[in-house]
Amino acid sequence: MTFQETHVSDNTLSIISTQFHARYSLWTRHCGIVSFSPSFIFSDNLTPEHDRVILTKVKHPYNAFAPFWLLLSSQTSLQWVSFLDDHFYNALMNDDLHELPTFKRNDTTYSTIDYIFVNQAFRTQVIASNLHKLNESWTDHSLLSVTCCLGLSPSGPGLWRGNPLLARKPAYQHYLRQHLDHILLNIHSGWTAQKKWNFVKRQQIATLQQELSEILALKANVRWQEAGETSVKYMKNLYRQRTVEQHITTLRPNDSTDPVECIDRMLPIAQQFYQSLFTTDSVDDHQVEQYLAEIQGLPQLTDDHTDHLLEPITIDEIIHETARVENKVSSPGEDGLGYAFLYQLFRYPPLQDLVVEVYNQALSSKKFPTSWQELRVRLLAKKGDLTNLKNWRPISLINCDAKIYTRIINSRMRQVIPSIINRCQTGFMPNRFIAENGLVLNIVMEHARRCNRNDIALLLDQEKAYDRVHPSYLRAVMLKFGFPLVLVNSIIGLFFGNRVRININGHFTNEINQYCGLRQGDPLSPLLFNLALEPFLRHIIQDNSLLGFSFAPLSSNISSPPAMKVLAYADDVCVFLSSPEDFVRVQYHLHIYGQVSNAKVNLSKTEAIFLNGYASPSWQQMLLQHQIVKWHDHTKPQPLRYLGFPVIQSLAQRRYVENQLLQNVKTQYGIYSQRQLSIRGRVILVNTLILSKLWYCLRVVSLPKHFFKQIRSIIYQFIMKGIKPGFQYVLLCQPIIKGGLGLLDPLIQHRCLQFRWLRQLFQDDDPVSCSQVYMKDFVQRFHSMGTTSLLSFFFPSLRTAANIHLGSFLPAMFEAMDSFLKKNPPDVRCNPSTLLKLPLLALFSDIPSDHWLLSHSRSKLQANQFFTYDQSLHRVRPLLRPDSPMYPRLSGRLVRDLQNRTVTLNKMTWNLILNNYPDPGSADDFPFVSWLTRSVDWISFHPQDYRQTQSDILLTYSLSTLPPPKWKQFWSLKILPEARTIWFRFIYNKLHCNASISRFDPTVPTTCSLCHDPLEDINHLLIHYPFKWSAWHGVLSRFAPYLEFHPEDVESILRNLSRFDFVDNTRLLRICSHALLYIWRAHWRYVFDGTPFLPQQIVSTTFDKLRHHSLH
16 A cells, blocks of 8 residues: 655654554655565665655565556556556445546645555446545545445354453452342252352353443553553464464365355355264274283383372362463363463352362363353464364363363373373473474484485374364273273263354354364374374384384494384474384384374375485385475475474575575564564564564574674564664673663573573483483484594594584584583593593693694694503603604603693592502593583573673673662653653763764864854754753652752753752653653754754653553
């Protein structure tokens, strides 16, 4: 949409942007361009010096510009008009307005030069047109508008929802308590607890709807003041892009028929599809029992576990679970009551006995309110053909009181289920992490590459995994794991036999009986699915005929990790195959698992990855025979994404990942740069919404430093847009209490993320980690210089860059470790063999800065090239000429330096020289790991402290003139965001004045252009200039008429937050911040527009705005 004669000013720009709620917009004083689509991205105005024209480059991710007509013609006017008549329709002809003048030059000149043309295909959809004469002081053009009817509304009535903001209003809470008293009097004593509860909910719904229609029309009241800029939720919702499609345009009954778009025809298609999906095929109970009995060592819940699961539910437990999600944005079910309303109901004492009775009967007797099993299902798009319902994910909208029950059961089960779910399953399990799957796949791929192995991995695609779970199978599995029968009956009774209606564009199908499938959207469903999948995973792991990816022993005294056969994150299963025989075994297990559980794997959507990066023709042939046509190797331009993590196999793929991440950040920049944010608001947005696009994938990927430089550049441009002169980047990264803005530096944050892996690497066996044993083995096997240890993390010279692949996770871990250690471990006691495996420099405590040992060419020298273990002395000693050292001249030189005490050995080395060690032992990292894990810095590690330490080391900066308490006061003041930005810039002299401009433009004099003072610095510009001081004097006199302020006092207030006696100093600071803002604005309006500088108007505006801000 384009505009002319907009008369946009700095004051009205934010208002206009908010009203249009556009994705992108560009404005000048005279024209504007607005895009409502997130796909059409504007560049900056390419001609900013001309305010009567906007030139911008429009980009689209897929270069799809169908909505735009390119009209180019070098023909005559008559031919051009003929072209328009043939292809377009003048929409104003609909109401005979096409001949009316739309432009007025003066009182005598009128003409028609404004039109709205639509494609001929839309001619019948034009139902009205209007021409409005506007105020002549605004524009000399008329306003044209057209109303089109483009068919029926795409959405039906949908579901009613209670506004959760209403539940937080004290007035409504008081009214509800009074109404509940009346409701309880009308409950029939002979009703069941479930019927009573449904009655209470229905009455509250009726009350809520009446209140909404008669009393309150609530709007979201997250204020757009300073709180708005620090509210990540507000910012995210303001610019939320719907990443999942919900509207269904067409459906086809089957693959051989044409799609239909009429809602009356789509509803039966959905009804039939889901009735078929939710109808169970019979399973053989005996076969299920045999399948489970074949699993060796199947873990069982203990008596303590079962007792905990069956404890009576208390009102405190109900309120606790509800309070945890009271503010959660969660779609309620058919009754429309969100968690916020239930929180009020559960805390009403006269109702609590009934609530407890309902929940405990659900647990002990599987008696549920009927509303708990009335489900409404909405569909979210997946990949593939969206005319096929197989490519839509059904999400159950469940009444929130039912979800509170499953939340309670889920909380109890989470405490016991880790003991029975194997560590290869990381989905929705406490203390397990999705990135471990990506890390293990990375490790296995690097291992395969180093050893040139032809193993592959398959990413299995389970068709409607949650929707196909069979109740009989799930029941048998839960009982086999030792879950109590009472709980199993309750869960099976609640999850199966539901009455479901499918939402198709706001219209609902008839009821469908759900006889199988776990309802997606229920808090308990992920754990139940993990239980259902666990027997399959254990069959794979325990199958001795299925080799998977095996590991040769490291040494005689170090056992190899178990073969990697399978990884799972919920229903995302990755199996590792070493040969076609492994594939046959996996097929067998899938077949048996499908028979007993109703599961089905879609091989045509299954993906394969060649672990060494090179496609094997024999594997390719076998995969094609089984309809697996998607595979990944180093020749693919794009890397495989496994659980969202890029699996990099070539330099081209790494560059692709870099470009994609950079583009994601740039896209976010484009979206959020439209908002007129304060400088702190921009930093908060960068930390929480823009850079968050990086952290997930950077958990397991190392990217080069130039990538982080580019990211720094992009975010710096975003933060500094429109701010001249700019701040140093280093200042932005300092904490706000030290005068910075708390920006997360991408490189430092990337290193900070690696400490999760470092802690795992150096700690003892973690029983729930699937990656720890493989990570340790990988480092010991390929990155230990033959020591089968972790010493390379303590001594960088033990690393070999050639051993590290392009997409490896190791460089980031090494960098993080180096940044943490800073220097060699002090005074560690190790055995002779370990000492001799260390770098030579690690043996010294003092070396002169110009000594030959510190030259770069000598940094890789090893201790065993200059020292040896003397078998006769049982001690370590320097190598002498008779020992034939590798570097005889350097060895002799080092001995002389030791004798002359030019260099000093450390205590660790002297201990092995002076004391007897009959057994030299073997290279061991234990002394160093023990020292690290017991150090205070390691034990007390906190990401925030680490980031600050790294900022101090890597980024030099000037200390602020304000102490931390003053900065804390500065950021806690309730003032306008734009006022705080101007004030912050004033403190650091980052506002333009002649004195600052003349430093880089000598043609600009330093004198004041208004009063000819010899130096126009920022203090003169905003305080000392007579007209400016007149405004300050007026403001301060009105605030405290009994005190006399001077310009130096204002400087002290603004720069030092100085305090004065006999005044409210907080209010004084707020007043000064607003006065500074309006003086700044008035100054530039005078400079650019010639608007008179009126001190009294500034005084009035300051107090008016301050009063308005205080009311909010």
